[in-house]
Amino acid sequence: MQMVMLLAPLVSLLLAPIGNLPTFAAQIAPIIYRSCTPCHREGEVAPFGLETYPQVKRFASMIKLTTSRRFMPPWKAIAGHGEFVGERTLSSAEIKTIGDWVDNGAPSGDLSQAPKPPKFAAGWQLGTPDxxxxxxxxxxxxxxxxxxxxxxxxxxxxxxxxxxxxxxxxxxxxxxxxxxxxxxxxxxxxxxxxxxxxxxxxxxxxxxxxxxxxxxxxxxxxxxxxxxxxxxxxxxxxxxxxxxxxxxxxxxxxxxxxxxxxxxxxxxxxxxLVGGIALENWEIKIPAGEKKYRRASSYVLPKEATFLSVTPHMHLLGREMKADATLPDGKKIPLVWIKEWDFRWQDTFVFKSPIRLPKGTKLEMYSVHDNSDEISTNPFTPPREIFYGEGSNDEMSLCIFEITTEHIPDLLELIADDGRHRKVLERAIELTKKGGG
Ligand code: HEC
Structure with missing residues (x-):
């Protein structure tokens, strides 16, 4: 009895690929409706809808390409390095299912059995605002x-x-x-x-x-x-x-x-209350043509704090940003890692569970910028030397955290501490301007 129960799922797994090639109705619609339709629908940010079988079939080969490269759905945080609310990622199995479906001619399956496209609340999602x-x-x-x-x-x-x-x-x-x-x-x-x-x-x-x-x-x-x-x-x-x-x-x-x-x-x-602190490096002077320009910044928490979200920020030449915390006992906690920065998809990543970090925790961040002519977003051809600044042709290396503390005075102290960093920053900006012209 025991044996049979164990074997049955195994047998059906082995048989599945033969009789069960993926169809829109059975396997694809649930993935698309969950992960694509929130943006790919009438009047939304994406350039075309993915709300019906004909629409999805029409874009099938592009859907295979963009999902296999993890370009769609747009979500830049590397899975497993920090856990976030509303993660827009497909599993490797889902990406493979989409690929198999497209390679097999994107069959509809029994559309009468397909799930209905999701309905989105018109108006305010959280009810009437105050x-x-x-x-x-x-x-x-x-x-x-x-x-x-x-x-x-x-x-x-x-x-x-x-x-x-x-x-x-x-x-x-x-x-x-x-x-x-x-x-x-x-x-x-x-x-x-x-x-x-x-x-x-x-x-x-x-x-x-x-x-x-x-x-x-x-x-x-x-x-x-x-x-x-x-x-x-x-x-x-x-x-x-x-x-x-x-x-x-x-x-x-x-x-x-x-x-x-x-x-x-x-x-x-x-x-x-929520406050913001940041890891930032202002000494930015990226030589023209430099492919891997690395900057770093660190900060030791003078008080315990609970981290709610992280917002990495660079401009058009940004490639990579990674932030980690090292507890006083040496344990490492990953915060966020973006390997293929895309200025258009910068997000505030809200931690699934707020992360409580004790006093003495070291926060570290590094960024990589690419100022070669191989990067399509380079505002200059040929590339020019790039400096720190808030203009679209300047660069930044900034990682903002939203935090709370058990006692509000601690929060004020943390923010004020960060404020002192900012004063230094203002002087640094003046210096880079003088140096960089
Ligand atoms: C957060 C919103 C959002 C989500 C979710 C999303 N897309 Fe997109 N998609 C866009 C936008 C916006 C564009 C236009 C290109 C751009 O701005 O990067 C786009 C473009 C595309 C393109 C055209 C790419 C090109 O090179 O022109 C395809 C194909 C695509 N999306 C498929 C998908 C699929 C499949 C999913 C789900 C697995 C998905 N998208 C999820 C917003 C989204």
Whole structure:
């Protein structure tokens, strides 16, 4: 009896490949609907829909190519090096199933048995927000040219300080919006930058061009907005302006966008606030033609902290970024590893379980930039020497972490410590500018 039960699954496994070539209805639709359709549907960021059998069949050979190279679904973090919410990856078995299906002529199978394409909630995914803010006027995105990072300054009329538990971006035109970061400014610094330009908002390419007094988090297409863990919130000081940084990728057609953000205040009592610290290297001077330009940065935590997310950031010449933590006892904890950086798919990676790191933990990061003419995103042919900066032709080596601490004063101390780094940074920028011209 025991034997038979053990053998039965084995036998069916051995027989499976013969009678069971993959079909759209049985094996492919579930993979596509889960991993592709959130972006590949009408009015979304991807250039064509993958919602029906004919659509998927039409793109079959490209689907095989882009999945086997792990170019689609776009997810740049290496599996197993950090575990994240909403990971968009296919298993090797799924990639093979897609390949076999395409090689076998992409058969439909019994479509009456196929799962239905997913339905996506129209409107706000997390319900009615407590506060909705909208970019004051539409922004015109040209048909082509480089990607644009536009910072929109949106005044708010909050009369009391608030704690925010979640945000949701509703792109006015999802075809062009590639990702969003939401900063707070209580010093009027962003307004001043905005006043200098004629268009709505102002451009930058790295940070928002000033030192934000807070952050409400980020958004990327194809994901579902998430609440911060219970008891954790983001401080929103009354009177602050929201600075919404939108990353536009031109589509070949002129487009216009006016996006909205929904803000959800914390529903449960909050004992922990979110703050940001960063590992950064500002001494960037990449010789023309250099293929593997490596920079590194490290920091020893002076207090215990719990890590919520990681946001690696480089510009067009970035190739690789890796961050790890080494505990005081020597144990290594992987944080994130991107081997094929793609400026268009920069994400904030939210850890599946927040990572608590004790005082004395060493955080380390390194980055690799490629300034050869072999990299298609190089803004210059022939390549030129590249310096640190926030412009689209400058480079950065920055890894931002969102953290909380058990006691709020510890958080302030950590951020202030990072602030001291920033002061050094400002001096470093001045120096690189003088040196680099
Ligand atoms: C997060 C959004 C997103 C998800 C998820 C996604 N795609 Fe895409 N896809 C895009 C965008 C945007 C483009 C346009 C090219 C670009 O911007 O990189 C694209 C382009 C493509 C292309 C054309 C590539 C080319 O070279 O022109 C194929 C094929 C494709 N996707 C297949 C898939 C498949 C198959 C899946 C699921 C396994 C998937 N995509 C998941 C956003 C997505």
């Amino acid at each position: 506060l909705v803010v909208e970019v004051p006027t539409s922004f015109e995105v040209p048909a082509d040219g480089p990607d644009i990072l536009q910072n929109f300054v949106i005044p708010t009329s909050l009369t009391a300080d608030k704690v925010v538990g979640a945000i949701e971006l509703r792109p006015g035109n999802p075809k062009v919006v590639h990702h969003a970061l939401v900063f707070l400014d209580s010093n009027g610094a962003a307004r001043k930058l905005d006043e200098k330009t004629k268009e709505p908002g102002y451009q930058s390419f790295g940070g928002p061009g000033f030192f934000p007094t807070g952050s409400l988090g980020g958004w990327a297409p194809g994901g579902t907005p998430v609440w911060l863990p219970d008891g954790v919130g983001r401080y929103f000081q009354k009177g602050s302006d929201i600075v919404l940084q939108l990353h536009y990728h031109p589509t070949g057609k002129a487009e216009s966008d006016r996006s909205k953000i929904g803000i959800y205040f914390s529903r449960k009592p909050v004992t922990r």
